[in-house]
Amino acid sequence: MRNKWSADELWNRSELVHALVESLLIACQWSNSVSNGFFPELGPAIGVGSAFDYWSSREDEPVYCQLVRLKPPRGHAFCLEPHIVAKESRIRVELQCTCTTQETVGPMLCFLHDPEEELRKKQKPSLLHTLCTGSYLDVQKTACWLQDLVSESTASMRLLRLRYYVLTVLPSSRSCKVQIRDVFGRTMLVEMMFGMQLGDSDIFMSSQPTEDIFTPSTMWTLSCTWAEAKFLWLMFDQTPDDSLLSCLQLCTRMVAGTGFSSYTLKTVVMHLLTTTPLSGWRRRHFLLRLDDIMRYLRCCLEEKRLNHFFFGNEKIPEEIVVPPALQRAEPLNLFQHLVQDPAAHEQAMRDFEELQHRLTTQLFFSGH
Template identity: 30%
Template sequence: MALGLFRVCLVVVTAIINHPLLFSRENATVPENEEEIIRKMQAHQEKLQLEQLRLEEEVARLAAEKEALEQAATEGQQQNETRAAWDLWSTLCMILFLMIEVWRQDHQDGPSPECPGGDEDELPGLGGTPLRSLTLPDKATLDHFYERCIRGATADAARTREFMEGFVDDLLEALRSLCNRDTDMEVEDFIGVDSMYENWQVDRPLVCDLFVPFTPPEPYRFHPELWCSSRSVPLDRQGYGQIKVVRADNDTLGCICDRSKLGEDMLCLLHGKSHMVQPGSEMEDLLCAKESPYLDTVQVMKWFQTSLTRAWHRIAHKYEFDLAFGQLDTPGSLKIRFRSGKFMPFNLIPVIQCEDSDLYFVSHLPRGPSRWTSASSTDWLLSFAVYERHFLRVTSKALPEGACHLSCLQIAAFLLSKQSRLTGPSGLSHYHLKTALLHLLLARRATDWKAGQLDTRLQELLRFLEKSLLEKKLYHFFIGNRKVPEAMGLPEAIRRAEPLNLFQPFVLQRSLYRKTVDSFYEMLKNAPALISEYSLHIPSDHASLPQKAVVL
């Protein structure tokens, strides 16, 4: 019953609270608040929709930009890949072309076929006589010509060498006795080089070429700088180098007396008491160029000529002849004049050894390859004369008895000398003939140089020279020639160097080239008549004469 009464009371209270007359103001605002809320919610919804549209447009724009960037990156990568592929193909093509060029040059530098006068050996002449039309005298005439006109010079060479070596040894000993070992250059023993010591001298009078190495006083030493140590070398400096004067202890140039105060009782052994310290004076005393640490060729030749003059005055009373300088334009050229009127020329050439090798730097060459004149007095010419002599000696031991290699060189040198006297000197020298022979010796078998093949090998030597002249290419035998046996002991820098073309001057000097080619073809034209003229009165039993060997 109590529960029912509670329910009735609850209904009555509820009815009173919700009666419109009692609470009319409050109940009238409810609908208005709901509409305001709805309106605000709609406005907010529209704002959200606008914001959503703006965000969607921004996202679309960012996506479009990202896609454009990705596309550009893809295109750039494709272009880089295409460029890299093109660069790779270009590099491969360049390497292929270089290999073809190297192969072509090696193929062209190879020996000519043994059979002379074949169609495959024909080379176009430059207005001269084609070599294939050259007809040398028969073998008997050629052998008699060699025995009569050339072998005599070879026989006299031994006596000439013996006399000259004794005199030069005495002259250098006198020079050493006059030099101060603490201040002057030290002169070493001479070295015989070139044709007189290779047994193919043909010119008269016989001339000895002697290298005279010299070294600086202590504590200095020579530091040679080869031209091939740098990548780019001007054409006029190929085959040259420089000699730098440095201290043996790698200290800076200059004597200690120039940088410290010596006591009154202390003496500089290099300069002595009379030394006055002046900028650059010390290096000039060491025969260097002015204000330079590099050895000067002009200073060296002046010192050498002065020293030789003083040495000769010291020993002149012992000899019954006079000594004078031969050619003023060729430093080191000397001449012995006997009272009978005869004379004996020879060349003393001051040289500097390149490290521990048989390479020597020379200031001047009395005879040799036609190259450019050095533009600087500090440039020294690199000589391979000792290596050439050693190569000929070693090769001769492997050839058959009485080999004709030196005979070919002697006959060719004889013809060139006679032609030079008729038409004047040209760009072709005896050194070029020897270089051509060295190339053929390296390419030919030992059995190809038998004595009976003198005429064949002589024709081949002349063909090789003609081909080289027409192509303006005759490479140095040692520089850059990796076919040279390693037993020769060449420095690795020389073996890896670029080949040196001895005929490079012909490329720029057209007048010299034309004169050389014309003189060469004139020599070929005159060769048969010249050989026959010097081979008159052949003995009837000449064919039975034994062949003689030229021994190095």
């Protein structure tokens, strides 16, 4: 049976999950450091997805997605390949000289310049020999490592915050899924994705799989989820009331079961927020803004083109940090499949009519 969550309940549970994951990561990082191995450092987690955007469908038990930042261990560097920002990239692991840093950060043999025999005897293997395939960081190996680390840290129960919960690691090839059960038997599902932050920006290369049937284990995908969340929170703060939130929540409910994803509607809304005055996003203009959303979507379907919000978009607020290469990039068409498949385009147009019918019916019975 599905639970119905109020907005406040969703927010409180999201905050609780985030605090538990932060505690868990502290325990994991402690285990990581005392092992004296050369594994990625675990940065703070970022809550991403609809459960943290505050517009999740209230009738569903959300999956609490957390993006965990990975940093290279000492003596290693992460390099994007190709060197341009793309939808999919590999992360090359390169060894760095540590000969001149030993006095400041402690003794360590240099993977590049100390004899191999001495390295084998006195030092744990480099990241290249543990979580990489060839020279590239392997998503599946990294997922298994993090799952083992979480299981070990959970078993030891080092932190008092975790003693009231039972954590169970679930199978997953490209993330770390954990079921959290409290003393009352209530459960929450957490999925920890992980990724490399692109410089100081709000964009990551993440372990999230692509839409392809098969994603190579050394392939990492561009993730703008944190940038999207920051953008929407900025818009929530700058719009006069909660009409924007209501629009997002209604659109999320209406697309369920259609050929459209909530991400498609969110992209439409984000484009409109940078092309229409924010003062117009208020309750008395609610129906007008919904009409704008549907008109924009229809236009995109007719033109078979919906641009990714962050590729080549010069209208992104300066508060959202995007790599310059991404802002200069050619626009990325999220509807490219409609160009290549006429049958898919016809189905999308039928899905649009169904979506419009649902929206009209919902507004009629809700008294708008």
